[in-house]
Structures are given as C-alpha cells and as structure tokens.
Amino acid sequence: MPFTATVFIGTSLDGYIARPDDDIEWLTSRGERAGDLGFFEFLDSVDAVIMGRNTYDKVAGFGEENWHFGDRHVGVLSTTLPQDADPRITVYRDMDGLVADLDKRGTKHVYPDGGRLIQSFIRAGRIQQFVISVAPVLIGAGHRLFGELLEDVPLRLDSAADVGGGFAQLRYTVEK
Structure with a gap:
C-alpha cells in the first residue's frame, strides 16, 4: 500500500509560510505563545520526514538540539545538495526516486515540509491531509504555501479549532 502524506504547517492569515527573505520570526514568536500546536x-505518527532544500537549510541551522526527528527517515529533495552533506539525511534528486525509495522502505506516513x-x-x-495552523498576522508578501495547480484539489473540512495564542x-x- 502506498504511503500517506500529511502537511502540518503554519501560515500567516494571508497564506504565507515565510517572508521574501525566508524569515519566519513572525511565526515562531507567535507560536511560542501558542505552544507546539500538536506538532510533536x-x-x-510519521515514519519519514521529507524536506525541500531551503527548509533543510533552515532546520539544520537551528542546531542539533532542535533536530526533533529522532531515528525517523529524513530525506531532502534537492538537485544541488551533496549526497554526503549530512549523515542524518538521504538526498533525493527527483520526486520519482523519492517516492520509489519510500515505497521500497515500506514507509507508511510521510511529513512533507517546505x-x-x-x-x-x-x-x-x-x-x-492538511493541518494548517493560521497565525494571527498579515505579512503581505513572501513565500506562499500553495502555488499554481493544473486542476482543483477538492477538500473536506474535518475541523477548525482555536488552539491558543490567536491561532x-x-x-x-x-477528497479523491
């Protein structure tokens, strides 16, 4: 059976995940008041974490004490990151290779981040599934969570909750 993937991410109310310069202080500072929002x-529930290159660089920059992935499989999808960049990760060059390796590993639940x-x-x-924690802020510009799509992606709302800190x-x- 193919793996399932759940997005767990924070955005500004206007749909951004980072400022144009990749800064996320607007999210982390507010997130401190809200707690972990159910992240841990x-x-x-996941057995593999897959990141894009920019997200990996950001997470790696937080330091070893903030590497929360334990012994889970961690992959980075990148065409430029050296294969031996970090012994904690597997570097994938393309989506097809990534999916094939996750299936070969018997991966059940993936957390894609970035x-x-x-x-x-x-x-x-x-x-x-999507779990989107919306921060109580408008930042006006930056990197959007969603880009252009070839077709609609129909969704069913499972819940909307006040999780503290204004989030x-x-x-x-x-829906398939």
Missing part, C-alpha cells in the same frame, strides 16, 4: 503528537516540496507533493497527488488550526482531508 503529529510527529509521533513550500515548493509541498507543492510538488500536491501536484503528484500524494497529499491526503486557528484547520484540518482538511483531500
């Missing part, structure tokens, strides 16, 4: 419980990577997963029809958490299932 979610992370316990705007362009999530967009690639959406276009490939590999996302089953609303929206949970959607992709």
Whole structure:
C-alpha cells in the first residue's frame, strides 16, 4: 500500500509560510505563545520526514538540539545538495526516486515540509491531509504555501479549532 502524506504547517492569515527573505520570526514568536500546536503528537505518527532544500537549510541551522526527528527517515529533495552533506539525511534528486525509495522502505506516513516540496507533493497527488495552523498576522508578501495547480484539489473540512495564542488550526482531508 502506498504511503500517506500529511502537511502540518503554519501560515500567516494571508497564506504565507515565510517572508521574501525566508524569515519566519513572525511565526515562531507567535507560536511560542501558542505552544507546539500538536506538532510533536503529529510527529509521533510519521515514519519519514521529507524536506525541500531551503527548509533543510533552515532546520539544520537551528542546531542539533532542535533536530526533533529522532531515528525517523529524513530525506531532502534537492538537485544541488551533496549526497554526503549530512549523515542524518538521504538526498533525493527527483520526486520519482523519492517516492520509489519510500515505497521500497515500506514507509507508511510521510511529513512533507517546505513550500515548493509541498507543492510538488500536491501536484503528484500524494497529499491526503492538511493541518494548517493560521497565525494571527498579515505579512503581505513572501513565500506562499500553495502555488499554481493544473486542476482543483477538492477538500473536506474535518475541523477548525482555536488552539491558543490567536491561532486557528484547520484540518482538511483531500477528497479523491
């Protein structure tokens, strides 16, 4: 059976995941007041974390004490990151190779992280659920969570909740 993938991410109310310069302080500073928004419980449900290159660079820059992935398989989709860049990760050059390796590993539940990577997963029809924590801020410009699509992606709202700190958490299932 193919793996399932769930997006778990924070956005501004106007749909951005980072400022144009990749800054996410607007999210992290507000997130501190809200707690982990259920992230660590979610992370316990996944057996693989896949990141885009920019997200990997950001996460790696947080330091070893903030590498929360334990012994889960961690992959980075990148055409430029050296294969031996980090012993904790597997570097994938393309989506087909990534999907084939996850299937070969018997991966059950994937956490894709990073705007362009999530967009690639959406276009490939590999996302089953979205958990989007909306921060109480408009930032006006930056990197959008969603990009252009070839066709609509119909969603079913599973829940909308006040999760503290002014955040609303929206949970959607992709309807097939």
